[in-house]
Amino acid sequence: MFKNKVKNIPQHIGIIMDGNGRWASLQGLPRNMGHKEGINAVDRTIDALIKLGVSVVSFFAFSTENWKRSEQEITGIFNLVRDFLHSKRNNFKERGVKITTMGELEPFPEDLKKELELIKEDTKNNKKLTVNLALNYGGRADIVRAVNKLINEGAKEVTEKEILENLYSSDLPEPDFIIRTSGEKRISNFMLYQMAYSELYFPKVLWPNFNERHLRKALKEYAKRNRRFGGIK
Numbered sequence: 001m002f003k004n005k006v007k008n009i010p011q012h013i014g015i016i017m018d019g020n021g022r023w024a025s026l027q028g029l030p031r032n033m034g035h036k037e038g039i040n041a042v043d044r045t046i047d048a049l050i051k052l053g054v055s056v057v058s059f060f061a062f063s064t065e066n067w068k069r070s071e072q073e074i075t076g077i078f079n080l081v082r083d084f085l086h087s088k089r090n091n092f093k094e095r096g097v098k099i100t101t102m103g104e105l106e107p108f109p110e111d112l113k114k115e116l117e118l119i120k121e122d123t124k125n126n127k128k129l130t131v132n133l134a135l136n137y138g139g140r141a142d143i144v145r146a147v148n149k150l151i152n153e154g155a156k157e158v159t160e161k162e163i164l165e166n167l168y169s170s171d172l173p174e175p176d177f178i179i180r181t182s183g184e185k186r187i188s189n190f191m192l193y194q195m196a197y198s199e200l201y202f203p204k205v206l207w208p209n210f211n212e213r214h215l216r217k218a219l220k221e222y223a224k225r226n227r228r229f230g231g232i233k
Contacts (some may be wrong), residue, residue, distance in 0.1 A: 012178035019182030021208030032076035037208035062139035096128025102168030103137030139192030
């Protein structure tokens with residue numbers, strides 16, 4: 001079905017998964033059913049990214065602002081993430097997927113934290129695709145944390161490089177390409193420091209409907225971009 005090979009693949013893609021609630025509303029379903037379909041979209045996107053040769057993907061799964069949602073919705077999201085990770089742990093090992101996280105995990109339920117620890121340990125040596133889950137993550141909080149860490153270590157002044165090296169994503173390349181689904185044109189406090197020169201893309205598709213066809217379309221758009229990083233080519 002997909003015969004055209006995509007060229008100029010980005011090394012690191014960040015995905016703001018927007019539209020789960022709207023998808024559910026359009027189906028006349030509870031919001032958490034939208035999140036459940038969103039989890040399915042994550043799994044098939046991982047498959048497509050492996051097929052296309054992307055090295056790293058960062059999924060914005062739960063933001064620092066998402067605590068403002070109802071307790072029922074938050075609990076539902078946590079349960080879905082925990083069950084997904086538990087069911088896919090062996091599958092990720094077989095597919096060469098490495099799971100990492102960024103964000104403050106301490107406020108999460110103990111069972112979810114345990115599942116995250118287990119899957120990160122079990123997949124730490126995998127090389128095919130790094131799946132970085134942004135959980136209780138905010139770009140501003142990430143920067144503040146990095147600067148405070150440097151101050152606590154005795155720094156009087158800090159450099160851009162030092163901040164970058166102390167962010168949650170310090171072991172990952174900066175994102176080349178940011179995709180936000182649902183047509184909303186915002187970055188919503190996601191990887192603010194890291195995406196200084198990222199290419200941005202805002203497809204109208206709701207996240208639960210996102211599939212390989214949409215990903216390939218996005219990557220073909222990325223391939224057309226002229227990344228100058230402030231210079232001239």
